[in-house]
Amino acid sequence: MRPGIKNLAALILITAVAACAPPPVKVAPVPVQLPPPTTPAMPLPPGGAALSMTLPPIGVDGVRVTPNRGLSRDEQIWHFRSALNVAALNCQGPVWGQIATEYNKFIVIHKVLLSKTSKSVDREYVARYPKQNGLRIRDTRMTDLYNYFALPPVRAQYCDMALRKLQEANQVPKEALPEYAMGSLADIDNVFVNFYEAYAKYERDLADWNMKYAPKPVYDPANNIMAPPATTRQ
Numbered sequence: 018m019r020p021g022i023k024n025l026a027a028l029i030l031i032t033a034v035a036a037c038a039p040p041p042v043k044v045a046p047v048p049v050q051l052p053p054p055t056t057p058a059m060p061l062p063p064g065g066a067a068l069s070m071t072l073p074p075i076g077v078d079g080v081r082v083t084p085n086r087g088l089s090r091d092e093q094i095w096h097f098r099s100a101l102n103v104a105a106l107n108c109q110g111p112v113w114g115q116i117a118t119e120y121n122k123f124i125v126i127h128k129v130l131l132s133k134t135s136k137s138v139d140r141e142y143v144a145r146y147p148k149q150n151g152l153r154i155r156d157t158r159m160t161d162l163y164n165y166f167a168l169p170p171v172r173a174q175y176c177d178m179a180l181r182k183l184q185e186a187n188q189v190p191k192e193a194l195p196e197y198a199m200g201s202l203a204d205i206d207n208v209f210v211n212f213y214e215a216y217a218k219y220e221r222d223l224a225d226w227n228m229k230y231a232p233k234p235v236y237d238p239a240n241n242i243m244a245p246p247a248t249t250r251q
Contacts, residue, residue, distance in 0.1 A: 064170030104179030
């Protein structure tokens with residue numbers, strides 16, 4: 018057989034075998050299993066604060082109404098002294114323990130001004146509440162103020178601020194203390210205002226989280242009420 022004919026016969030044979038072969042098996046793609054979406058952690062209050070608390074209202078000027086707003090000049094000086102007094106009582110430890118020492122220096126250095134200021138504030142309260150016991154009202158306000166300054170979630174920032182302010186106040190000339198005290202009271206109060214703003218944000222974030230991820234109540238037809246969702250015990 019001639020070579021050309023031989024090659025043609027081989028080609029015909031290969032083509033015939035290929036035509037008889039079964040078609041290739043199509044393998045279906047394996048679907049990719051995506052992990053289920055994770056639920057974000059529930060927001061928590063700032064500074065380890067309580068899960069629920071009452072915040073000072075926001076005034077018409079957009080700033081929270083704290084006990085340190087709307088005060089006379091002498092009240093601001095006295096509130097500044099009160100802030101430092103609370104720090105001397107509540108701030109302990111190797112660093113903050115210095116606050117008590119600095120506070121004792123403060124009341125000695127500025128004792129004349131502080132005494133005059135306290136008497137002036139007494140007169141203001143008596144005039145402000147002519148038909149009431151103005152001095153008793155002042156005592157009650159001071160108790161509320163001390164509790165305000167003792168807010169646990171801001172203790173670290175508050176103690177740091179008080180220590181710095183005491184060290185500065187003890188270097189301030191006596192005649193310059195009123196202006197320094199008024200500005201410093203605002204700085205101290207901002208520690209609390211910033212916390213309240215952070216807490217308000219936590220409340221908004223928690224409301225958003227509950228709307229998106231919290232288990233929804235279910236209808237209880239037996240009692241015709243919306244019952245809380247069942248919880249799974251761990």
